Amino acid sequence: AQSVSQHNHHVILSEAASLELGCNYSYGGTVNLFWYVQYPGQHLQLLLKYFSGDPLVKGIKGFEAEFIKSKFSFNLRKPSVQWSDTAEYFCAVVNTGGFKTIFGAGTRLFVKA
Amino acid sequence: NAGVMQNPRHLVRRRGQEARLRCSPVKGHSHVYWYRQLPEEGLKFMVYLQKENIIDESGMPKERFSAEFPKEGPSILRIQQVVRGDSAAYFCASSPPDRSLYTFGSGTRLTVV
Numbered sequence: 001a002q003s004v005s006q007h008n009h010h011v012i013l014s015e016a017a018s019l020e021l022g023c024n025y026s027y028g029g030t031v032n033l034f035w036y037v038q039y040p041g042q043h044l045q046l047l048l049k050y051f052s053g054d055p056l057v058k059g060i061k062g063f064e065a066e067f068i069k070s071k072f073s074f075n076l077r078k079p080s081v082q083w084s085d086t087a088e089y090f091c092a093v094v095n096t097g098g099f100k101t102i103f104g105a106g107t108r109l110f111v112k113a
Numbered sequence: 114n115a116g117v118m119q120n121p122r123h124l125v126r127r128r129g130q131e132a133r134l135r136c137s138p139v140k141g142h143s144h145v146y147w148y149r150q151l152p153e154e155g156l157k158f159m160v161y162l163q164k165e166n167i168i169d170e171s172g173m174p175k176e177r178f179s180a181e182f183p184k185e186g187p188s189i190l191r192i193q194q195v196v197r198g199d200s201a202a203y204f205c206a207s208s209p210p211d212r213s214l215y216t217f218g219s220g221t222r223l224t225v226v
Contacts, residue, residue, distance in 0.1 A: 043218060043219035
């Protein structure tokens, strides 16, 4: 069965620190990959997505992610975090042409001012 | 340009009561998906509906849960005889048939007391 694994459940960083959140998935076929962010009390927002093409994907708010097919990974990065990045981040995968999005358990990021 | 609208945002029910959660998709979207987020977990797929049809309900609990997406009006997720374990955030997403613009709503937080 498809699954998504996020390596860290909680991450605490100081402002201006660099961020990397790990995400690995298990599925042998072609996939579409997503990172969502959920700010406290708010809905899910799409940060970025990968469908095909350049494996380095740039999203909103300075985030980027790199798809490494050989490692089944799609790690999220940001060079310098801000206090406003405090939120929960979800990695998600869906089979190309499919409809059932599989989510990781989420990583809660807390950025200290 | 309204996105996916879910209501209510918060719902409190006593054990044994019924909960009705509503989801109005993005205008022009004919496909609706329901997900459940239990505390400390990622979102889990529940059901996929098109107008008047249930396409996939593999994630729905076998009892007490039902979903519909009528020809007119919002999609409804109905939970009968709620129990404490039903307390969760329930998210709805919608998309056009090609699933290219998969959009999530703000969620309904159900608390069973």
